[in-house]
Amino acid sequence: MKEVKCECGHINPVGTALCEACGRVVGEEAESSKLLDMRYEASPRRSQHYNKTFIDKIWSFFSSVKVGVWLIVITLVASALGTIFPQEMYIPPNIPAADYYKDEYGSLGKLYYQLGFHNLYSSWWYLILIASIGISLVICSLDRVIPLYKALKNQRTAPREGFLKRQRLFGITETNRDIDFEGIRTKLRSKRYSVKEENGSILAEKNRFSRWGPYVNHIGLIIFLFGGLLRFVPGMYVDEVVWVREGETIEVPGTSGQYYVKNEKFIRQLYDKQKDDQVFNDALKKNPTVIKNFQTNAVLYEKKGNTLPGEQPELKKVESHSIQVNKPMKYEDFAFYQTDYKLDEMHEMKFKLIDKKTQESFGKLTVDLYDPKKKYDLGKGYSVELLNYFPDFEFDENSEPITKSRIPNNPAFVFNMITPDKPKGEASFVAIQQTIEPTGNNKYKLAFDGIETQNVSGLTIRKDMTLWFLAIGGAIFMIGVIQGAYWNHRRIWLQKKNGQVWIAAHTNKNWFGFKREISSVLEGTSLTEPADQLNEKS
Amino acid sequence: MVQLSSNLLYIAFILYLIATFFFAGSIKIRKDKEEKKTNRWSFIGIVITLIGFASQVGYFITRWIAGGHAPVSNLFEFTTFFGMMLVAAFIIIYFIYKTSVLGVFTLPVALLVIAYASMFPRDITPLIPALQSDWLHIHVTTAAAGEAILAISFAAGLIYLIKFVDQTKSSKRTFWLEATLFGLIATLGFILVSTSFSLSDYESKFNWVDKRGQEAEAVYHMPALIGPHQYETLTDGSFQPLAEVPALINAMKLNTFIWSVLAGIILYLLIRLIFRKRVAALLQPLVRKIDLNLVDEIGYRSVLIGFPIFTLGALIFAMIWAQMAWTRFWGWDPKEVWALVTFLFYAAFLHLRLSKGWHGEKSAWLAVIGFVIIMFNLVAVNLIIAGLHSYA
Numbered sequence: 034m035k036e037v038k039c040e041c042g043h044i045n046p047v048g049t050a051l052c053e054a055c056g057r058v059v060g061e062e063a064e065s066s067k068l069l070d071m072r073y074e075a076s077p078r079r080s081q082h083y084n085k086t087f088i089d090k091i092w093s094f095f096s097s098v099k100v101g102v103w104l105i106v107i108t109l110v111a112s113a114l115g116t117i118f119p120q121e122m123y124i125p126p127n128i129p130a131a132d133y134y135k136d137e138y139g140s141l142g143k144l145y146y147q148l149g150f151h152n153l154y155s156s157w158w159y160l161i162l163i164a165s166i167g168i169s170l171v172i173c174s175l176d177r178v179i180p181l182y183k184a185l186k187n188q189r190t191a192p193r194e195g196f197l198k199r200q201r202l203f204g205i206t207e208t209n210r211d212i213d214f215e216g217i218r219t220k221l222r223s224k225r226y227s228v229k230e231e232n233g234s235i236l237a238e239k240n241r242f243s244r245w246g247p248y249v250n251h252i253g254l255i256i257f258l259f260g261g262l263l264r265f266v267p268g269m270y271v272d273e274v275v276w277v278r279e280g281e282t283i284e285v286p287g288t289s290g291q292y293y294v295k296n297e298k299f300i301r302q303l304y305d306k307q308k309d310d311q312v313f314n315d316a317l318k319k320n321p322t323v324i325k326n327f328q329t330n331a332v333l334y335e336k337k338g339n340t341l342p343g344e345q346p347e348l349k350k351v352e353s354h355s356i357q358v359n360k361p362m363k364y365e366d367f368a369f370y371q372t373d374y375k376l377d378e379m380h381e382m383k384f385k386l387i388d389k390k391t392q393e394s395f396g397k398l399t400v401d402l403y404d405p406k407k408k409y410d411l412g413k414g415y416s417v418e419l420l421n422y423f424p425d426f427e428f429d430e431n432s433e434p435i436t437k438s439r440i441p442n443n444p445a446f447v448f449n450m451i452t453p454d455k456p457k458g459e460a461s462f463v464a465i466q467q468t469i470e471p472t473g474n475n476k477y478k479l480a481f482d483g484i485e486t487q488n489v490s491g492l493t494i495r496k497d498m499t500l501w502f503l504a505i506g507g508a509i510f511m512i513g514v515i516q517g518a519y520w521n522h523r524r525i526w527l528q529k530k531n532g533q534v535w536i537a538a539h540t541n542k543n544w545f546g547f548k549r550e551i552s553s554v555l556e557g558t559s560l561t562e563p564a565d566q567l568n569e570k571s
Numbered sequence: 572m573v574q575l576s577s578n579l580l581y582i583a584f585i586l587y588l589i590a591t592f593f594f595a596g597s598i599k600i601r602k603d604k605e606e607k608k609t610n611r612w613s614f615i616g617i618v619i620t621l622i623g624f625a626s627q628v629g630y631f632i633t634r635w636i637a638g639g640h641a642p643v644s645n646l647f648e649f650t651t652f653f654g655m656m657l658v659a660a661f662i663i664i665y666f667i668y669k670t671s672v673l674g675v676f677t678l679p680v681a682l683l684v685i686a687y688a689s690m691f692p693r694d695i696t697p698l699i700p701a702l703q704s705d706w707l708h709i710h711v712t713t714a715a716a717g718e719a720i721l722a723i724s725f726a727a728g729l730i731y732l733i734k735f736v737d738q739t740k741s742s743k744r745t746f747w748l749e750a751t752l753f754g755l756i757a758t759l760g761f762i763l764v765s766t767s768f769s770l771s772d773y774e775s776k777f778n779w780v781d782k783r784g785q786e787a788e789a790v791y792h793m794p795a796l797i798g799p800h801q802y803e804t805l806t807d808g809s810f811q812p813l814a815e816v817p818a819l820i821n822a823m824k825l826n827t828f829i830w831s832v833l834a835g836i837i838l839y840l841l842i843r844l845i846f847r848k849r850v851a852a853l854l855q856p857l858v859r860k861i862d863l864n865l866v867d868e869i870g871y872r873s874v875l876i877g878f879p880i881f882t883l884g885a886l887i888f889a890m891i892w893a894q895m896a897w898t899r900f901w902g903w904d905p906k907e908v909w910a911l912v913t914f915l916f917y918a919a920f921l922h923l924r925l926s927k928g929w930h931g932e933k934s935a936w937l938a939v940i941g942f943v944i945i946m947f948n949l950v951a952v953n954l955i956i957a958g959l960h961s962y963a
Binding site for chain 2: 072098101102105106108109113115116122123136138139154247272304309310312313315317323324327358359370371372493495500503507510511514515518519542543544545565567
C-alpha cells in the first residue's frame with residue numbers, strides 16, 4: 034500500500050478516497066467504483082496507514098470490525114454454553130461439585146465439570162474475551178471517530194462532480210430556465226435542515242449528531258466494563274450472608290465490627306384461600322403453599338467508641354426497617370436484603386433429672402443450643418455438667434460421635450449427672466430419642482422435657498460502590514444507542530452547472546423515508562427526483 | 572371480570588385470524604390491478620387488526636384489575652403479552668411502510684404465539700415475594716415490547732427469503748427456509764395435539780424410578796410414546812410406551828416434543844402432497860410484488876427500533892430490579908445470560924450490516940436466527956433449563 038497522490042499535487046495517506054486538499058475522488062478503488070463508500074466519509078483510518086511496529090499491528094488487529102464481531106460471536110456462544118447445566122453457585126452447597134454434576138447429569142455433566150464450565154463466567158478465558166471486547170471497543174472507536182469527525186467538520190458545501198456522481202441518490206435535471214433555489218431552501222429549513230450556500234451551491238444537512246451515536250454508546254460500554262473491574266478493588270464491594278435468630282443482635286460481617294443488626298421479629302405469610310383474593314383459588318388448589326411475604330423487623334446499631342475484644346460494645350440505634358424481598362434496609366453504603374429463612378429452628382432444649390425407677394424429678398434444666406453452659410446447678414446437691422456437645426450430631430465411620438456443623442439440627446450431649454448419692458456423677462450420652470449409658474446401669478436419667486424453637490432470618494449484606502459507574506455507563510450507552518438508532522444523518526447537495534441542476538443525497542440509513550422527504554421538498558419544482566443508483570445496479 | 576377478560580382475548584384471537592385473510596386478500600386482488608379495491612381490503616384488514624388489538628388490551632386491563640397485578644407473571648400471561656406486542660409492533664410498522672404483506676406473515680406468528688400461550692395453565696397466580704414490585708410491569712413489558720419489535724424483522728426476513736430464494740431448484744437455501752417454516756408448522760402441531768388430547772381428557776399414569784433411585788408417579792396427558800425410566804403402567808388399557816429413557820432425561824417433555832414434531836411432519840407432508848411444492852414456493856405468489864429493498868429496510872428498521880427497547884427492558888431495567896430483589900444486578904441466571912446472548916447477537920447483526928455490508932439476504936437470514944434465539948429464551952429457558960425465571 035502506498036500513499037495516494039492527487040491531481041492537485043496533494044499527497045494523501047493510504048486508504049483516502051477523497052483528496053484532503055481539493056476534494057477530488059482519488060485512489061484506484063474509489064475512482065473505478067460507481068458508489069462512494071460513505072461510512073467514514075471516505076476518509077482513511079489510522080489502522081490503514083500505519084502498519085509497522087508491534088503496537089501498530091495490535092492496533093490494526095483490534096480496530097477491525099471483523100475481529101470485533103468474532104469476539105462478540107465467541108462470547109455469545111461461550112455464554113450460551115454456560116447455561117446448559119447450572120453454574121456452581123446455583124447447585125446445593127452441601128454436595129461436592131464433582132459429584133453433583135456426575136450424579137445429576139451423567140457423563141455429560143462430568144465433562145462439563147472437567148472443562149470448568151461450572152464456573153464458566155469467572156474463568157480466565159471468559160474474562161479475557163470480555164477484556165478483548167473492551168479493548169476492541171476503545172480502539173475501533175478511536176480509529177473511526179477521529180477521521181469521521183475531521184471529515185464532517187471540513188466537509189465541502191460544494192463538493193466536486195466525482196463525489197456527487199458517486200452518491201447513492203443522484204440525478205441531473207436539464208433546464209433552460211433559471212431555477213430559484215429559494216423555495217427549496219425554505220422547504221428544507223421547515224424540515225429542520227441547516228442550509229449552507231456557496232456560489233449558488235447548496236448543502237442541506239440535518240441530524241449529524243446521530244453519527245456520533247455508536248461512539249457515545251461505546252463510551253458507555255467502556256465505563257460499564259470499567260465499573261465491573263472496580264469490584265476487585267478492596268473496599269468497593271461487600272457481599273456477606275448473616276443468619277440472625279429472633280431476638281438476637283449480631284455483628285454485621287463485612288463492616289469490621291462497625292455495625293450490629295438485631296432481628297426483632299421474623300414473619301412469614303402464605304397465601305390463604307379464605308383470606309386472600311378469591312381469584313387465586315384455582316391456582317392455590319393446584320399449588321397450596323405459595324409464599325406471600327417474608328420479612329425481618331430489623332434494627333441496625335452502630336458501635337460507639339473502641340472496645341477491647343470480648344468487651345460488650347456500646348451500641349447506638351441508627352436505623353430500623355421491615356426488611357422484605359424487594360425492600361432492603363439501606364444505611365450509608367450498606368444494604369440489607371431479606372434472602373432466606375429457616376422456620377422453627379431448635380434453640381433451647383429442656384430436660385428434667387429423674388430417678389429411673391421412681392420417676393421422681395429433681396429439677397429441670399434448659400440448654401441454650403447456641404450457648405450451652407458448662408454446668409447447670411439444680412440445687413439441693415443436684416447438678417448436671419455438660420461434658421461434650423454435638424450440635425449437628427452423627428456417627429463417623431469409626432462410630433465416634435462428630436458434629437457436621439455448628440447449627441443445632443440434631444443436637445446430642447454428653448452429660449454428667451451429679452447427685453448427693455453419686456457425687457462423682459453418672460455419665461450419659463443423650464441425643465434425640467436415644468440415650469446411651471457408658472456403664473449401662475445408671476440410677477438417674479435426664480428425661481427430655483420439650484424444645485423451644487424460633488425463626489431464623491437469612492440476610493444478605495451488600496455494599497457496591499461500583500453501581501454508580503454501571504449506572505452512568507448504562508445511561509450513556511442508552512443515550513448513544515437511541516441517538517444512533519432513532520435519528521438519521523441526512524444530506525442533500527444541490528448545484529447548478531451550465532443549464533443543469535445536479536442533486537445528490539446521502540443518508541446513513543432509512544433510505545425510503547429519505548426519498549419521501551426529498552420528493553416532498555422537490556414537489557412543485559421542475560426538478561426531477563434523484564434516482565436510487567443501488568436499484569439500477571441490481 | 573376473569574370471564575370477561577378471557578372472552579376479550581378470545582375475540583382478539585378471532586379478529587387477528589380474520590384480519591390475516593383480509594391482508595392476504597388484498598394481495599390476491601392486486602393481481603387484477605384493481606388498486607382501489609386493494610386499498611379497501613387492506614384498510615379493512617388493518618381496521619380489524621386495530622379492533623382485535625383493542626380487545627386484547629381490554630383483556631390485559633381487565634385481567635390486571637382482576638388479579639391486582641400486571642398479567643405478565645407466568646408463562647401464559649407473558650407469552651400472550653408478547654403476542655400482543657407483536658401485533659402492536661406490526662401496527663406501528665404498517666403505518667410507516669403501508670405493506671399489507673407484512674400482516675400476512677406477522678399476524679399468523681402472533682396467532683401461533685397466543686395459541687401457544689394458552690397451552691399453559693391460565694389461572695391467575697398470586698405473586699411470590701420476589702415478583703411483588705412495580706418493576707414487574709416495567710421490566711417485563713419493555714422486554715417483551717423490544718423482543719416483539721425485533722421479531723418483526725423476522726417476518727420481514729421471511730418475506731425477503733420467500734421472494735429471494737430460487738425455488739426452481741433444490742439448494743441449501745431452500746432446505747433451511749423450509750426448516751424455518753417447518754418450525755412454525757410444528758408449533759401449530761403442538762397446539763393441535765395438546766388441544767385435542769386435553770379436550771378428550773386423556774390421562775395415563777405411570778410409576779417410575781427417578782435419578783436418585785426414588786419411586787415417583789408421572790401423569791401423562793398425551794399417549795406415552797416415550798415412557799419414563801423403569802416405568803410401570805398404572806392406568807388400565809392405556810397406550811403402552813414404545814421406548815424407555817434413562818432417568819436423566821425428562822420423558823414427559825420429550826414425549827410432548829416428539830408428538831409436536833410428528834404432528835408437524837404430518838401437517839407438512841399433507842401440504843406438500845396436496846400442493847406438490849415446497850411451502851416457501853406455495854407462499855411465493857403472496858410476495859411477488861414486494862420490493863426487496865423495502866422489506867430489507869423494514870427488517871433493518873425494526874432491529875434499529877427494537878434493539879434499544881430490548882436493551883433497556885431486558886438488560887437495564889432487569890439489572891435495576893435484580894439489584895433490589897436478588898441483591899445483585901447480574902447473577903448469570905440462564906434467562907439473564909440468554910438476554911445477553913440476544914443483545915450480543917443483535918449487536919453483531921448491526922456491526923455486520925453497518926461495516927461489513929451484510930444487507931439483503933444475509934441480513935434476512937440473521938433476522939431468522941435472531942428470532943430463533945428470542946424464542947429459545949422464551950420457551951426453552953423456561954421449560955428446559957431451570958433457573959430463577961422459571962415461574963410457570
